């Protein structure tokens with residue numbers, strides 16, 4: 182059963198607001214990251230480099246934050262696209278309707294709970310691979 186038009190319009194508005202807020206955040210993070218990069222590049226003496234070590238950390242952090250904002254932004258864009266295509270509120274994986282409570286909490290949800298759990302299991306496998314890489318790095322240090 183397709184979702185009622187008013188219902189879709191409500192989610193569309195929520196998603197548009199969220200997208201606008203995120204775009205502002207991503208932009209300010211990009212500016213922060215650029216400022217840090219400039220500061221690092223203009224420093225020449227080794228002493229400056231040490232003083233800038235914390236800046237570099239902040240810079241990395243800004244990039245990490247930016248990445249997750251962008252992931253969220255992509256999800257929102259995806260949800261808005263599905264509103265246009267008339268498939269909003271359906272699970273992208275199995276086509277089942279996504280529960281209204283779930284959409285209420287996560288208006289950009291593209292999977293039903295069942296498929297989301299499966300996907301998270303997939304992610305956990307990837308995380309195990311990251312651990313394997315870390316273990317290799319440790320082994321090298323001991324040599």
Ligand SMILES: [Zn+2]
Nearest residue numbers: 272275293296
């Ligand atoms: Zn599903």
